[in-house]
Amino acid sequence: MSAAGESSAETLLQRGGVQRVPNAKIELFQLKGFLSSGHCRELISLIDANRRPSTIADDNGDAYFRTSETCDLEASEPAVQELEVLLQSLSGIDPAHGEPCQGQRYAPGQEFKPHTDYFAPDGADYAKFCSVAGQRTWTFMIYLNEVEAGGATRFKVVGKTFQPETGKLLCWNNRRPDGSVNPNTLHHGMKVRSGVKYVITKWYREREWEW
Numbered sequence: 001m002s003a004a005g006e007s008s009a010e011t012l013l014q015r016g017g018v019q020r021v022p023n024a025k026i027e028l029f030q031l032k033g034f035l036s037s038g039h040c041r042e043l044i045s046l047i048d049a050n051r052r053p054s055t056i057a058d059d060n061g062d063a064y065f066r067t068s069e070t071c072d073l074e075a076s077e078p079a080v081q082e083l084e085v086l087l088q089s090l091s092g093i094d095p096a097h098g099e100p101c102q103g104q105r106y107a108p109g110q111e112f113k114p115h116t117d118y119f120a121p122d123g124a125d126y127a128k129f130c131s132v133a134g135q136r137t138w139t140f141m142i143y144l145n146e147v148e149a150g151g152a153t154r155f156k157v158v159g160k161t162f163q164p165e166t167g168k169l170l171c172w173n174n175r176r177p178d179g180s181v182n183p184n185t186l187h188h189g190m191k192v193r194s195g196v197k198y199v200i201t202k203w204y205r206e207r208e209w210e211w
């Protein structure tokens with residue numbers, strides 16, 4: 001058994017269809033068809049109904065760093081509850097360690113420039129974001145639709161680019177085996193060129209999240 005905020009390669013690979021990127025620098029996986037297209041459509045309507053400009057944790061002075069919109073998904077929505085159950089059964093992570101699910105929406109020209117999901121341990125806002133629930137452990141991300149052009153997610157350090165595909169899940173460990181943060185997880189939500197891109201992001205913490 002792993003610790004409550006933890007998944008592992010062993011747990012994830014128990015699920016048929018899970019593929020690991022063959023690179024020792026990162027624990028990064030994909031699973032096609034994780035969500036049905038109907039479930040994706042329901043989540044897209046929730047995102048469309050309640051979106052706001054996206055923000056970033058440590059302001060880096062670039063107003064165009066993350067130009068998408070974000071939706072904080074209500075945990076009481078049936079489509080969100082169903083998603084939580086599916087995530088737990090795949091990852092083995094106790095949902096109490098999860099931040100609330102978010103939706104992200106990118107219109108043409110919008111992107112999230114190269115970044116890591118963990119909080120920089122030497123960043124100005126580290127204590128503010130991590131003092132209660134601790135560092136981010138795992139990221140789970142699901143594409144909700146196909147994008148006409150652009151909108152791929154690029155992991156530059158490990159030379160891997162993923163195309164949006166309805167219901168496809170990516171997940172990765174934000175830390176190395178020794179527990180330190182892993183800069184090889186650097187990733188770029190690339191500009192949408194045509195169409196609209198919708199994704200779900202789910203981040204887990206070392207300790208329980210205070211809802």
Ligand SMILES: O=C(O)CCC(=O)C(=O)O
Nearest residue numbers: 112152153188189199201
């Ligand atoms: O939209 C993407 O492809 C990446 C999203 C992302 O990295 C994030 O929301 O942290």
Ligand SMILES: [Fe+2]
Nearest residue numbers: 115116117187
């Ligand atoms: Fe990210």
